Amino acid sequence: MPEPTQQMAALRLLLAKLSVPLSLRVTLGAFAGSLILGLVLIAMLGFPVLSAMRVAVEGAFGDARAMADTLVFMTPRLLVALGALIAIRGGLFNLGGEGQLQMGAIGAMLPFLAFGDIGPLLMPLAILSGALCGALWGLIPAVLKLWRGADEIIVTLLMNFIAIYFVKYLVQGPMRPVGSTFNMSAQLPREGIFVPLIDGTRLHLGVILAVVIALAIWVLLQHTAFGLKLRASGQSPGFVRLQGQSAGRVALSSMALSGAIGGLAGAFEVLGVQYRLIDGFSSGLGFEGLAVAFLAGLEPFGAVVVSLYFGAINSAALALQSSLSIPAALADVLSGLPILLLAVISGVMLIKGKPVWTSTR
Amino acid sequence: MPVPIIQLDHVSKRYPNGFLALENVSLALHTGDIHALLGENGAGKSTLMNILYGVHEPTEGGVLMEGREVVHRRPADAIANGIGMVHQHFKLVMPFTVTENLALVAKGAKRSAFRRHTDARAFMERFGIDLDPAAVVGQLPLALQQRVEILKALVNETRVLLLDEPSTILTPAEIDNLYFTLRRICDQGTAVAVVTHNVDEVLANTDRYTVLKRGRTNGTGLIAETNSAQLVERIVGHAVSNAARIGAERTPGTECLALRDVSLRPSSGSPGLHQIDLTLRAGEVVGVAGVEGNGQTELFDLLAGQRQPDSGSLKHSTQDISVALVPQDRHHEGLSLDLSVAQNLLYPRIMAGEFRRGGLLDHGAVGEQAKVMIDVSDIRTHSHATPARSLSGGNQQKIVLARALDQAASVVVVYQPTRGLDVAAAEAVLTRLAQAADNGTCVVVISSNIEELIRVSDRILVVNGGRMTGEVKGAEMSVKAIGPLMTLGRQSHSSALETADA
Numbered sequence: 001m002p003e004p005t006q007q008m009a010a011l012r013l014l015l016a017k018l019s020v021p022l023s024l025r026v027t028l029g030a031f032a033g034s035l036i037l038g039l040v041l042i043a044m045l046g047f048p049v050l051s052a053m054r055v056a057v058e059g060a061f062g063d064a065r066a067m068a069d070t071l072v073f074m075t076p077r078l079l080v081a082l083g084a085l086i087a088i089r090g091g092l093f094n095l096g097g098e099g100q101l102q103m104g105a106i107g108a109m110l111p112f113l114a115f116g117d118i119g120p121l122l123m124p125l126a127i128l129s130g131a132l133c134g135a136l137w138g139l140i141p142a143v144l145k146l147w148r149g150a151d152e153i154i155v156t157l158l159m160n161f162i163a164i165y166f167v168k169y170l171v172q173g174p175m176r177p178v179g180s181t182f183n184m185s186a187q188l189p190r191e192g193i194f195v196p197l198i199d200g201t202r203l204h205l206g207v208i209l210a211v212v213i214a215l216a217i218w219v220l221l222q223h224t225a226f227g228l229k230l231r232a233s234g235q236s237p238g239f240v241r242l243q244g245q246s247a248g249r250v251a252l253s254s255m256a257l258s259g260a261i262g263g264l265a266g267a268f269e270v271l272g273v274q275y276r277l278i279d280g281f282s283s284g285l286g287f288e289g290l291a292v293a294f295l296a297g298l299e300p301f302g303a304v305v306v307s308l309y310f311g312a313i314n315s316a317a318l319a320l321q322s323s324l325s326i327p328a329a330l331a332d333v334l335s336g337l338p339i340l341l342l343a344v345i346s347g348v349m350l351i352k353g354k355p356v357w358t359s360t361r
Numbered sequence: 362m363p364v365p366i367i368q369l370d371h372v373s374k375r376y377p378n379g380f381l382a383l384e385n386v387s388l389a390l391h392t393g394d395i396h397a398l399l400g401e402n403g404a405g406k407s408t409l410m411n412i413l414y415g416v417h418e419p420t421e422g423g424v425l426m427e428g429r430e431v432v433h434r435r436p437a438d439a440i441a442n443g444i445g446m447v448h449q450h451f452k453l454v455m456p457f458t459v460t461e462n463l464a465l466v467a468k469g470a471k472r473s474a475f476r477r478h479t480d481a482r483a484f485m486e487r488f489g490i491d492l493d494p495a496a497v498v499g500q501l502p503l504a505l506q507q508r509v510e511i512l513k514a515l516v517n518e519t520r521v522l523l524l525d526e527p528s529t530i531l532t533p534a535e536i537d538n539l540y541f542t543l544r545r546i547c548d549q550g551t552a553v554a555v556v557t558h559n560v561d562e563v564l565a566n567t568d569r570y571t572v573l574k575r576g577r578t579n580g581t582g583l584i585a586e587t588n589s590a591q592l593v594e595r596i597v598g599h600a601v602s603n604a605a606r607i608g609a610e611r612t613p614g615t616e617c618l619a620l621r622d623v624s625l626r627p628s629s630g631s632p633g634l635h636q637i638d639l640t641l642r643a644g645e646v647v648g649v650a651g652v653e654g655n656g657q658t659e660l661f662d663l664l665a666g667q668r669q670p671d672s673g674s675l676k677h678s679t680q681d682i683s684v685a686l687v688p689q690d691r692h693h694e695g696l697s698l699d700l701s702v703a704q705n706l707l708y709p710r711i712m713a714g715e716f717r718r719g720g721l722l723d724h725g726a727v728g729e730q731a732k733v734m735i736d737v738s739d740i741r742t743h744s745h746a747t748p749a750r751s752l753s754g755g756n757q758q759k760i761v762l763a764r765a766l767d768q769a770a771s772v773v774v775v776y777q778p779t780r781g782l783d784v785a786a787a788e789a790v791l792t793r794l795a796q797a798a799d800n801g802t803c804v805v806v807i808s809s810n811i812e813e814l815i816r817v818s819d820r821i822l823v824v825n826g827g828r829m830t831g832e833v834k835g836a837e838m839s840v841k842a843i844g845p846l847m848t849l850g851r852q853s854h855s856s857a858l859e860t861a862d863a
Contacts, residue, residue: 223721225711228704236697242665242688243709352435 023297026345027338030295031309034337041333047326059319060312068201069318072273074311075210076101076282079265080289081296081303082210082217083258087138089221089298090254091234091247096141096156097262098286099163100134104263106167107133108270109175109277112188122192127267134263135256137163142255146248152255160286171279185277194272206268211304213261218300230254265289291339310335364428365389366552367413367444367521372422374408380743382408384576385422390521390552395543397563397584398556399596400573401783406556407753409573410523413554414446415439440468445514447524449754451506455499459509462498467516475516485512489545504535508542515546522546524555526781528562540566558783560592572596593784607817608795614643616678617771617803618664623673625659625827632827634659636673639822639829641772641805646798648818649807650843656827657776657807658689664774664805685770687761689777691754695761698750702742703731705749706764738763739789754781762790766797773797774805779813791817811840811847823847 043049060070080097087094107130111122118125141155168183175185194204221227233240233250240247265285274281292310296302317331367390374383383405390396400406411417413424415433423430426442433439436446454462463484464475475481481494490508492501498509507527514522524543528536543553543566557563563570564584571581572595580595620639627633634656641647651657662668663675665686688694696705707716707727716723716730731745740759742752749757758781765773775794779787795817798804808814814821820834823846831846833839 219721223724225714225717225722228700228708228711228722232697232700232708235699236693238690238693239695239697241667242686242694243712244666245712 026349027295027297027342030338030341030345033341034334037337038330038334041330042326045326047324052320052324052326055319055323056316059323060316064198065201066315066319068198068203069315070308070311071207072202072204072311073314074307075207075272076265076269076285077289077292077310078210078214078303078307079268080262080286081292081307082214082300083134083138083261083265084290084293085296085298085300085303086217086221086230086261087254087258088293089234090230090250090258091237092142092145092251092255092258093153094138094141094156094255094258094262095153095290096138096159096259096286097265097289098282098284099156099160100137100259100262101266101269101282101286101289102160102163102167103137103259104130104134104266105270105277105281106170106266107131107263108267109185109188112192113175113185117189117191119191122189123194123271126188126192126271127264130263130267130270131260132263134266135260138255138259138262139252142251146251164282167277168279171277175277183279187276188271192271193275194268202273204268204272206264206272209264210268213264214300214304217261221300226253262286262289288335291335295338295342363391365425366392366427368425368428369409369412369419370423370425372409372412372419372424374405374412374417375420378743382576383412383419383573386573386576386578387422388571388578388581390554391569392520392550392552393547394569395540395547395553395555395567397567397570398554398573399558399560399563399570399592400579401558401596401755401785404573404783405576406573407525408576410446410525410554410556413439413521413523414444440517443518443520445517445519445522447507447510447514447522447527449525449527451510453498453506453509453513456497458495458497459492459501459512460494462509463512463516466513471517484516487549488512488515488542490542504531504538507531507539511542511546515551520551522551522553524553526556526558528555528557528559536562558596560589560596560784563592564589596784605816607791608646608799611644611646611798611819613645613819614801617641617643617682618678618684619676620663620670621674621676623663623670623675625663625668626671627827632656632659634663634670635826635828637829641803643771643803644798644801645819646795646804646806646817648814648821649805649824650809650811650814650821651824651847652809655847656824659827660824661686661689661774661776661807664772682772683768683770684772684774685765685768687758687765687773687775687778689780691757691761696749696757699748701746702735702740702749702752702760703727703745705760706731706734706745706767709764709768734763734767738793739786755783755786758782758790759786762793766793770802772803772805774807776807777810778806778808779810787813811843815839815843 039049039053042052059066061067080101083100084094084097108126110129111125137159141150141152141159144150144155145152171183171185176183177186194206197203197205221231229240229245230250233245233247237247240250269281270277288310292303292306296306313334314331317328320326320330321328369386369388372383372386373381375381386405386409388409398406398409408417412419415436415438418434424433425431431442433442454465460475460478460481463481464472467475474484478494485492485494490512492505492508498506501509527539531539543555547553555567567584569581569583570587570592572579572592574596618641620637623634623637625634632655637660649657649660659668663670664684666684692698704711704727707730710716711722711727716726728745735742735745738759740763741756749760758778762775762778765775778790778794782790791813794804794806806814806817815838818838820832821838821843822829823831823843825847833842
């Protein structure tokens, strides 16, 4: 029988090991707070709170179809978040996820438009082309920064709108099939798309690829020399410079990679959801992905969890709208609130001198 | 004996990771006294300060003010109780004026007392500090920025002033000025506690001392009743001879790096370099002495390959000459603070392709190799996987040095290698540098500590206003010979500080 003091010491050590770091506690608090606020909002709108909760949970996870919807909503947000966090941890604030996603979507259409229906080769080509277009779009701000010192925050942000309007132009002009009056391109042939993996659901190959990419990004960051260099140059550019490494090369490769993953987000939307390029297909997925990256503390697995939450909110909102006529705009509220709460909390903590984050990791 | 203004009563502090930073430490500060807090790197001095200032709460024991127990959960509580702190790293708003910086920290009604520059000037005069209240803080020299920090700590009716390592960034003349100011502050009815590891400074300027060793009190008392040998003994546990030369006489080998007529243009805050000729040979320690800001950083940048000469040439004698660096700014250039100790130690070797298994990093092998280096360099850390950020300054410096010496480079350039280190750690650093030179490395030591340079160098170059004003070697190396080369015929830019401080 150990002494009571020994037990206390052991207990304290255990608690110390279990204690969740401040940033995680704050983030979880922000999510819990926003869900509660969401429920208050539903109650204030005069809807039954308990049945709304039941419908929401069933709408997000109730059956295979609901689960698949949640995962499909998760996928583009996860990919954009992964792209964003790679660049940000390398020290470049890539706010251009939306633009890279739009360019990726265009890229996914290019092989079909160039070569027509060329059979099973079409889909891999489309993925590659989508990633490539996103990468090129991501490289432009990096090159401008290295060459002319242009601030990447401004350039990536503004290039989003160039890409959005470029898609509008394409679907109203060059990509619109002759005789069509809709602002969309022609549909991809069946060999060229991600066919649903389970009948009756929208689950597609892109969902699996996105999770695999999250795993790959984690391995890259934590288990390769390139990842080490990337993190070091993000946290301490002076250190990397003095080690004789080129900050420019890290910037170029991380932005190319970041853009490529953002591009895949757009390509997978085309190949797995829309099967064509449509004006307004994204509804700000790129910006939501950025929010996911920050809520996840710039951790790949965190991004999987947070984007799953965002996916669930979106499919739950659809269910709430169809069965209880609660406006689907609730999804926007519930996606926006955690970010808002987190920003407010970290702002207050920063002013109080106890920053939630001490660096970008 | 009057009741101390503030007292730590049998305080212990255990961090959440289980590390016992303080064990049963008591301390009493008296109004009108300057109390020196001495100890090696990682002895617990900073933890003790942080407990007084409310950053940490003690695990056991308590804090008493005028005999009554108080609880400081956050710095705001301590400030409300009249405690002010000057941190090692300044917390100033650089683009603001002196007055604005003071007004920012003033609480409530005090704020209106800093509306005008004349108000701020009157406040400063109470402590004999002569500073232009309209000066932009970012444009002041470090020693004067420190004055602003001290004034900030005094704004809110401060009765206890804590200073964490205030003298490390100062020249000897500036240190005298600092203690002159602190004495004035004491005379206004304040207790002052100073963390330092410079025994001479403590003997010359303070009233009482407390020595911490590995988290425990190792002696406390009146300065009048102690002496240099006793204090050093208490700090390091064994007597360290201060004068002995480190390393035997060496015969320099082949030339490895040469600067020929190298110049860099001066700019704001930099004297530039003017027609520097310098030949570095294998197996020698070359000291570079000078008052800070006289071309040392520029020389370091050149040798490090971070800058190219505006005129003249820098030549490596063969292709495979490599340069390893211990930079001045250990937080931004020496380390990547959020990487682990192991990754910081082995960063160059990892980047060169070592420690791979199947294309991935072999964290196990990195850790094993790091453990060896941690052992050899006596780096006090919880584990090799701990982020470098959580180590004390001296131990962080040991990481940077261990990495530079591990690279088997032909030239090692170290900038202020012992700054912020205690006696024993500094001794270990100098010994390792001497050993590297014995083994054929060319070691360049840039330092403003002349005694240290004399002990370790084979020859000493003196820089002054960006020019090489002399070279002394062997038995000629003495403070007497070097001091005038450093200080005579000095350009006006470096005397400005003196004038402002006087």
